Amino acid sequence: MTEAVREVRAVRGRPGAPGGSRRPSTAPRPSATRLLWALPPVALLALVFLYPLALVVQQSFQPDTGGTSVQPYADVFASEAFREALWTTVWLALGSTAGCLVLGFALALVIAFVPFPGARAVSRFIDVFLSFPSFLITLALLFIYGTVGMANGLWTDVTGAAEGPFQFLTTPWGVLLAEITYFTPFVMRPLLAAFSQLDTAQLEAASSLGARAPRIIRQVVLPEALPALAAGGSLVLVLCLNEFGIVLFTGAKGVTTLPMLVYGKAILESDYPGACVVAVVNVLISVGLYGLYRVVSRRAGA
Amino acid sequence: MLVHSRKAKWAVWALFLLLFVPLFALPLLVVLGASFATNWSSVLPSGLTAANYQAATRGEALQALTTSLVTAVTASLLALAAGTWAALAAAALGKRHRKVMDALFVLPVAVPSVVVGLAILVAFSQPPMLLNGTRWIVIIAHTVLVTAFAHQSVSAAITRLDPAYEQAAASLGARPAHVLFRVKLPLLLPSLTAAAGLCFALSMGELSATMMLYPPDWTPLPVLIYASTDRGALFTGSAIAVVLMAATLLVLFAVSRIRTRASYR
Amino acid sequence: MGIRFDAVTVAYDGNVVLDALDLTVAPGEVMALLGPSGSGKTTALRAVAGFVRPASGRVFLGDRDVTDLPPHRRGIGMVVQQYALFPHMRVEDNVAFGLKARKVPRAEIRTRVAEALEMTGMGAYARRHPRELSGGQQQRVAIARALAIRPDVLLLDEPLSALDAQLRSGMLAELARLHRELPDVSILYVTHDQVEALTLADRIAVMDKAKLRACGTPRELYRAPTDEFTASFVGGANLLPVTVGATGVRLGEAELKADTAGAAVGARATLCVRPHLVGLGEGPNRLTGTLSEIQWRGATHRLYVEVDGHRVMADLRELRDPPGLGDEVTLHFAPDDAVLLPAGVGHD
Numbered sequence: 001m002t003e004a005v006r007e008v009r010a011v012r013g014r015p016g017a018p019g020g021s022r023r024p025s026t027a028p029r030p031s032a033t034r035l036l037w038a039l040p041p042v043a044l045l046a047l048v049f050l051y052p053l054a055l056v057v058q059q060s061f062q063p064d065t066g067g068t069s070v071q072p073y074a075d076v077f078a079s080e081a082f083r084e085a086l087w088t089t090v091w092l093a094l095g096s097t098a099g100c101l102v103l104g105f106a107l108a109l110v111i112a113f114v115p116f117p118g119a120r121a122v123s124r125f126i127d128v129f130l131s132f133p134s135f136l137i138t139l140a141l142l143f144i145y146g147t148v149g150m151a152n153g154l155w156t157d158v159t160g161a162a163e164g165p166f167q168f169l170t171t172p173w174g175v176l177l178a179e180i181t182y183f184t185p186f187v188m189r190p191l192l193a194a195f196s197q198l199d200t201a202q203l204e205a206a207s208s209l210g211a212r213a214p215r216i217i218r219q220v221v222l223p224e225a226l227p228a229l230a231a232g233g234s235l236v237l238v239l240c241l242n243e244f245g246i247v248l249f250t251g252a253k254g255v256t257t258l259p260m261l262v263y264g265k266a267i268l269e270s271d272y273p274g275a276c277v278v279a280v281v282n283v284l285i286s287v288g289l290y291g292l293y294r295v296v297s298r299r300a301g302a
Numbered sequence: 303m304l305v306h307s308r309k310a311k312w313a314v315w316a317l318f319l320l321l322f323v324p325l326f327a328l329p330l331l332v333v334l335g336a337s338f339a340t341n342w343s344s345v346l347p348s349g350l351t352a353a354n355y356q357a358a359t360r361g362e363a364l365q366a367l368t369t370s371l372v373t374a375v376t377a378s379l380l381a382l383a384a385g386t387w388a389a390l391a392a393a394a395l396g397k398r399h400r401k402v403m404d405a406l407f408v409l410p411v412a413v414p415s416v417v418v419g420l421a422i423l424v425a426f427s428q429p430p431m432l433l434n435g436t437r438w439i440v441i442i443a444h445t446v447l448v449t450a451f452a453h454q455s456v457s458a459a460i461t462r463l464d465p466a467y468e469q470a471a472a473s474l475g476a477r478p479a480h481v482l483f484r485v486k487l488p489l490l491l492p493s494l495t496a497a498a499g500l501c502f503a504l505s506m507g508e509l510s511a512t513m514m515l516y517p518p519d520w521t522p523l524p525v526l527i528y529a530s531t532d533r534g535a536l537f538t539g540s541a542i543a544v545v546l547m548a549a550t551l552l553v554l555f556a557v558s559r560i561r562t563r564a565s566y567r
Numbered sequence: 568m569g570i571r572f573d574a575v576t577v578a579y580d581g582n583v584v585l586d587a588l589d590l591t592v593a594p595g596e597v598m599a600l601l602g603p604s605g606s607g608k609t610t611a612l613r614a615v616a617g618f619v620r621p622a623s624g625r626v627f628l629g630d631r632d633v634t635d636l637p638p639h640r641r642g643i644g645m646v647v648q649q650y651a652l653f654p655h656m657r658v659e660d661n662v663a664f665g666l667k668a669r670k671v672p673r674a675e676i677r678t679r680v681a682e683a684l685e686m687t688g689m690g691a692y693a694r695r696h697p698r699e700l701s702g703g704q705q706q707r708v709a710i711a712r713a714l715a716i717r718p719d720v721l722l723l724d725e726p727l728s729a730l731d732a733q734l735r736s737g738m739l740a741e742l743a744r745l746h747r748e749l750p751d752v753s754i755l756y757v758t759h760d761q762v763e764a765l766t767l768a769d770r771i772a773v774m775d776k777a778k779l780r781a782c783g784t785p786r787e788l789y790r791a792p793t794d795e796f797t798a799s800f801v802g803g804a805n806l807l808p809v810t811v812g813a814t815g816v817r818l819g820e821a822e823l824k825a826d827t828a829g830a831a832v833g834a835r836a837t838l839c840v841r842p843h844l845v846g847l848g849e850g851p852n853r854l855t856g857t858l859s860e861i862q863w864r865g866a867t868h869r870l871y872v873e874v875d876g877h878r879v880m881a882d883l884r885e886l887r888d889p890p891g892l893g894d895e896v897t898l899h900f901a902p903d904d905a906v907l908l909p910a911g912v913g914h915d
Contacts, residue, residue: 242510
């Protein structure tokens, strides 16, 4: 089953098609029929996605008091909660991405270049890991670092103290840990793909010329991996900005991100214009970054 | 090949395990362990029981499982059909049009799922398309979210497909429809099943948009898991989570069997 | 049915890859399109098949203008380098594909598939999948598949270049036999290998840089090339920059006898001499120089001799007692074996 996941997950990290040969173009027929064939799926997408998205933008300019104004924006931007959520979202996403890049690079390096019995099984496990929802990680962390979980239980058993030292789970650090855990495989996938393209003869040549491992990594492996790192990193950044399940399951009042704010305003407070404003901001940030990701990863594929 | 001395190798592997096991293996094991327990206040869970699974496979939970399966299968099939159609149509277009279409169809990946949920809630809560409160609004949201992935993986497969097959078929006198159904789709079948598996897995675990949209009589598994943990029933929640993981893996496994049989080379 | 290119020009993104090609393949003729990669030969073939659309010019099959017809309505058999056998179909289904697409009655499909497989010697493999066949066998199936639709025109795009050398010469003989069995089928054969072209073709069209350089029978092109590119690409040649005199030509200080008909006295020209027609020792047209390199090739020796700053190649029957590097060597060739060409780019 893992191939099924691997195949497609790889797509996320490596959109460029292999094969540098000039693609022989089929003789272009009258393009009107071709455009006609593209119409049904586009119309469907417009109906269930683009039109609803446009409505969100429209509602963000329509305060409950009626009329059309930028009042909802002014209200939202003025609120402390929004500014804090924006800041939390951004630093969590940046922190998680950095963590995923470092960890993913190190782990992929070992799997690819210091192979051990079972390395293949590990990379298959990573594929399986990718097919599970993110909130499972938070659920698991509750048992590991929760107030009465494994780690604190061990501490109280050993020291006899009433409380364990691990109380970070309901703080942003808990979210950070969960996001790094869940999203690291998203960096490892394209990296492992890039490493498999790397000619081992290059490593052997560098090694025979007297280079030691750190130098080889810096001068041979890293340049090759840079496109995959950039692509994987920017994808993870976008996914972190949009992450909802991990934050929701953390259940911490202290950690509010933009998606949480959208959910809270819409479902809990029924403040639709406000929710729409936050949604528009969130979409602008994410789509902007995703556009960047596509540009970067296309260059990586070329 | 990077590290040559035996000692250094072992050191690297030890470090790898030290990072890998607690970060990736432990969480899944912990959820599995918790699903069989009633209490966890020490290193290991205690009060071993199968009662959580009794709760997780009947009544509300069983209904949630069916809900999730029906939603995921429907959404995957719809997404596969729409995504494949879009990818095939885009591949036939000129460069400029193709770029526009690709961008449109990956957009749902970049837009936060919560916002997709909000947008669909806003759009389908008013006439003429009043779907709020029905299961269809959940299925539509899932379809939108996974279509992007279906489209992406199918168009990657189309790019990889050697145009020589298509051209050989055309030179033998096959009309475009004949080429599509007898040559292109069969050759794409492995990728299509892989895409279906991915869509299914994503839909099974979808929480963000679902939380915005689900009607009381259409509660998928992730929502139920959240509801359980939210009211403190962590161990039952874990059992339901294990059921979710098992169902996902089972279907992915079945899909990969089809896929192996479908890959001819 | 013949093929006719009428001023066919093809451009990709403003890059002209085929420049105003005029060429006619007679019914039943084997025409080889010979040239290096990027010369436009494959583009010409694909224009006949309908996979590239000319920017200008027309393509005719027989009397029919097919320029605007989609590929599936042209009725052409085509075999490409990578075979492109459908991996999900058995050999017999591959061969039957074109017949089914044409809605040929079921019973007739069976006999025609068997016939096509028999003709290519693949009758025993009908139930196999392509992946179970060797490269040579796959190539035969690809040919059978193209022949099953009984095309009047067969397009072969580098059909042998994926095979190893030994298999290639066997398949070459096989293709020649097939053509004898199907004398009415016109064949357009794209290759970069002069041996394939010389062996198989009735006529060869030499292409370079998107243009047709020369067209003629293999014998004409080999014996009497009309330009430098053709001379060196078909068979290899010494191309010596000379000045035309009254009774012969001058190469530096050396006076050489050659047929100068049609060339103006004092004009610059290129003298083309095939390396295997150059002999060692004294003779009618003498060239003296120092040996700069010698290669032993089993049955022959190749000598590289510097004559007045020009490198002259000579292929000689294996020498008992070859000269050493730096030795002064005298070469000769018969005046009849030299061809005078218009001066080309190699001339300074």
